[in-house]
Amino acid sequence: MSNRIITGRPLSRSEQSWCKAVSCGTGTTILSLLVSKPPNLSHLHNALQKLQNSHPILSSKITYSTAAAAFSLIIPSTIPLPPFKLNSFSPPSPKDDVVSLSHLHIILEHEMNINPWSIPNLSSSSGVPVFFGSVYELPEEKWVVVFRLHTVVCDRTTAVGVLRELKELMKEIEEKNGGVEMGNSCFGKVSLGIEDxxxxxxxxxxxxxxxxxxxxxxxxxxxxxxxxxxxxxxxxxxxxxxxxxxxxxxxxxxxxxxxxxxxxxxxxxxxxxxxxxxxxxxxxxxxxxxxxxxxxxxxxxxxxxxxxxxxxxxxxxxxxxxxxxxxxxxxxxxxxxxxxxxxxxxxxxxxxxxxxxxxxxxxxxxxxxxxxxxxxxxxxxxxxxxxxxxxxxxxxxxxxxxxxxxxxxxxxxxxxxxxxxxxxxxxxxxxxxxxxxxxxxxxxxxxxxxxxxxxxxxxxxxxxx
CATH class of the missing domain: 3.30.559.30 (Nonribosomal peptide synthetase, condensation domain)
Structure with a gap:
């Protein structure tokens, strides 16, 4: 399969369509987790780093060329990969129509409507990451951990895989008390688009x-x-x-x-x-x-x-x-x-x-x-x-x-x-x-x-x- 994998690439025709759709707001995948004990951010960072090493497409960025009117995926040029950033927030204030909903539900809807992937942002020289993470601390000593991904790199199978692999990585890291071998990264390799x-x-x-x-x-x-x-x-x-x-x-x-x-x-x-x-x-x-x-x-x-x-x-x-x-x-x-x-x-x-x-x-x-x-x-x-x-x-x-x-x-x-x-x-x-x-x-x-x-x-x- 090595001859079918390349370093960064232009997006395929269907992926180009999804990027155009994201400008309208479609194409944001959300994984939202409710936990009843403080998340160990150090362990979570390690797990996310290893996840990105195994799947470098998660560390890629999307760029847009105005001249070519086309989108591309790029991989950061630094080794090791830059650490995954987790942002911390207070829960959003509920609106009148959501007062009966759970915090998990409210936060999911809030994250689903954040769109960093507008064409002006993608046209910058560095591009925009495809993978974001946030932690919300709730008043009743619970936390919501949210991952937001561009649908170009995350269909439903990928979303399920992210969640399952992350749980296994967290288990491995906690059992080793925070220490974990990061392994060899398949850095720089991004699979081809579906049409290819x-x-x-x-x-x-x-x-x-x-x-x-x-x-x-x-x-x-x-x-x-x-x-x-x-x-x-x-x-x-x-x-x-x-x-x-x-x-x-x-x-x-x-x-x-x-x-x-x-x-x-x-x-x-x-x-x-x-x-x-x-x-x-x-x-x-x-x-x-x-x-x-x-x-x-x-x-x-x-x-x-x-x-x-x-x-x-x-x-x-x-x-x-x-x-x-x-x-x-x-x-x-x-x-x-x-x-x-x-x-x-x-x-x-x-x-x-x-x-x-x-x-x-x-x-x-x-x-x-x-x-x-x-x-x-x-x-x-x-x-x-x-x-x-x-x-x-x-x-x-x-x-x-x-x-x-x-x-x-x-x-x-x-x-x-x-x-x-x-x-x-x-x-x-x-x-x-x-x-x-x-x-x-x-x-x-x-x-x-x-x-x-x-x-x-x-x-x-x-x-x-």
Whole structure:
């Protein structure tokens, strides 16, 4: 694999698109940890230093060339790598609409809306780091440790890897009482972008096929149904609603999926479409649709990890952004149950993946996302919403360990620039389903999304036919 790794590099086409999206606010990954004892900052610094040595992409910086209108990743030229900086803060003052939320939730939303990656910042000679860390001291002798990463270097697999490796490193360092061998760094090596690792022939599509697919996506996007928008003007920020189910409720939903031979993402997508369809019928023609239209088309984006299918194949240890999207459109049929719809959605996704659409359509979807950013009026009410929901093919499974005083954690990415109305981040911890639903505010309200999530829960648990 040595011949497929280089020192620094221009960003790939899909990564270029994400960097453009970050200027709008999309593309920030957050890992937020609640601990009940003071974090040993010396040990944490050592663990982060070793993490960066193992994954130098985390120590890279993003730069922007105005002349080339392109973004690049660079590696600092000093050895050893500069120490990771942890900033300390007091918790942000809660606003009126978040007084009932936990400190962990409030801090996550606060960090999710900090964007250091604007083009003026990236155009500086030194660039901007892709990885930031903060520690918030809470009044009740608890602490929140937050890591904020640019999505170009951190897809969901990477985020899970960062958390798991960091916990192992902290355990190793504490067992050795602070001393740890830093090992040999693979300094200066950054893996190629996803398009440069496509299997031969799988990403190819003729120019006419590209044109037809782009036209099809564009025309269909004008017919997509959306959630009712609450406020379409004013600056956007990201907010989150959390849903936690019991072991019994989780087991019931997973068993229903197993009986039908589908994955959880199919059920979550179907419940979201059903809930949105119910909301739209109840709101009449508030979105400009005629009351007599009973069949509306909803767009679902499903993200799939391509690592195992690339050439050469990558493992979860290869940090970066290696997910691809498959866009599908679905209509709720009269008399259809959520599980009927879930099977249709899952089958549609599976067939698209077997047809390699996660490779062949990547450039088309990136092109349309960029066009939406350049021409917001092409989207309903200039909302920059490109789909109803975004889900992941695989659910993360993890056990919440109490070591180091870790009580709880949350991880998700922002969506308020351009993208879906709802981004779904699902995890099973100790047999319990824990889901974060990220949405753009004030386009959607916290009350609206809370009701939407409760309706999804009701649909999944009560529709057993």
């Amino acid at each position: 690792l496509f299997p031969v022939g799988k990403g190819k599509k003729g120019i006419w096929a590209h044109g037809i697919d782009i036209l099809g996506y564009s025309v269909n996007s004008l017919r997509f149904s959306n959630l009712k928008f609450k406020e379409v003007s004013g600056p956007r920020c990201s907010q989150m609603v959390r849903l936690q189910l019991s072991i019994q409720q989780t087991s019931q939903i997973l068993m229903d999926c197993k009986l039908r031979g589908i994955k959880l993402h199919g059920a979550l997508s179907a419940a979201g479409v059903m809930a949105a369809h119910s909301d739209q019928r109840n709101s009449g023609d508030s979105l400009g649709y005629k009351r007599h239209i009973v069949s509306n088309k909803y767009a679902i984006v499903t993200l799939t990890d391509c690592r195992s299918q690339l050439e050469p194949p990558l493992s979860s240890h290869n940090f970066g952004s290696y997910h691809s999207a498959i866009l599908s459109m679905h209509v709720v049929k009269r008399g259809e149950t959520v599980w009927d719809l879930a099977e249709r959605i899952y089958t549609s996704f599976t067939n698209s993946k077997l047809s390699n659409k996660h490779f062949t359509d990547m450039s088309d979807l990136n092109f349309l996302m960029c066009k939406a950013m350049e021409n917001p009026s092409l989207t309903p009410h200039s909302s920059l919403r490109t789909s109803l929901m975004c889900v992941f093919e695989e659910t993360v499974e993890d056990d919440l360990q109490s070591q180091f005083g870790l009580e709880d954690y949350m991880g998700c990415a922002s969506t308020h620039g351009v993208g879906p109305s709802i981004a779904v981040f699902d995890t099973i911890r100790g047999g319990m389903l824990d889901i974060m639903f990220v949405y753009p505010s004030p386009l959607h309200s916290r009350e609206q999304m809370g009701m939407m999530v409760e309706e999804m829960k009701r649909i999944l648990l009560e529709d057993r036919t």
